[in-house]
Amino acid sequence: MELANKDAVARRKTGRPRSFDRDAALEQAMLTFWRFGYETTSIVDLTNAMRVTAPSLYTAFGDKKRLFLEAARRYAGDRQAMAQTLDDAETAFDAARAMLISAATAFTGEANPRGCLLASATASGSSASADVQRAIADIREGVAIRLSARIARDVEAGILPPDVDVVALAGMVIAIIQGMSVLARDGMNRPNLLAIVERTLQAWPACRT
Numbered sequence: 131m132e133l134a135n136k137d138a139v140a141r142r143k144t145g146r147p148r149s150f151d152r153d154a155a156l157e158q159a160m161l162t163f164w165r166f167g168y169e170t171t172s173i174v175d176l177t178n179a180m181r182v183t184a185p186s187l188y189t190a191f192g193d194k195k196r197l198f199l200e201a202a203r204r205y206a207g208d209r210q211a212m213a214q215t216l217d218d219a220e221t222a223f224d225a226a227r228a229m230l231i232s233a234a235t236a237f238t239g240e241a242n243p244r245g246c247l248l249a250s251a252t253a254s255g256s257s258a259s260a261d262v263q264r265a266i267a268d269i270r271e272g273v274a275i276r277l278s279a280r281i282a283r284d285v286e287a288g289i290l291p292p293d294v295d296v297v298a299l300a301g302m303v304i305a306i307i308q309g310m311s312v313l314a315r316d317g318m319n320r321p322n323l324l325a326i327v328e329r330t331l332q333a334w335p336a337c338r339t
Contacts, residue, residue, distance in 0.1 A: 246311035
């Protein structure tokens with residue numbers, strides 16, 4: 131019996147390391163980057179938040195940069211779902227309004243850090259994270275391209291005037307979203323952000339009847 135117990139202990143010591151909930155750990159990494167930013171978040175900060183050891187972190191996610199990029203993709207959500215939401219909106223105006231309201235609401239949620247992870251996590255802009263900056267810019271650009279395409283559909287359908295600059299109009303929405311992120315981190319409350327949303331939408335080109 132004693133020998134059997136020793137064999138069992140030996141198997142536990144030499145077997146696979148104890149697993150952890152990868153999805154839950156990634157969620158905590160995302161929140162940590164969101165709260166402190168990419169460059170100022172240390173591996174110790176991450177392992178404490180994720181409740182994993184450094185070797186487990188590296189094995190599961192690679193290095194800090196790859197962990198951040200995976201967390202950023204998680205934050206940005208499924209691009210196909212976002213594209214479907216834009217396509218399903220009755221008009222580009224409705225799509226833009228939904229995006230702006232969703233951003234203002236998310237940026238002032240009580241359960242998460244204020245502002246936008248994509249804006250706040252890479253705000254320092256040093257050359258040390260140039261590739262991370264580029265990856266985040268690509269995510270934002272993808273959203274702008276999708277919105278531009280949705281606006282262009284309304285122009286082609288005659289809902290919007292033919293002289294509308296679709297790229298500039300989509301860029302306005304993205305710029306307001308990024309600006310609201312900064313204001314939210316500065317402490318602006320949700321009603322004031324929603325007021326900015328409504329004021330922004332007043333600049334939308336008049337729809338044809």
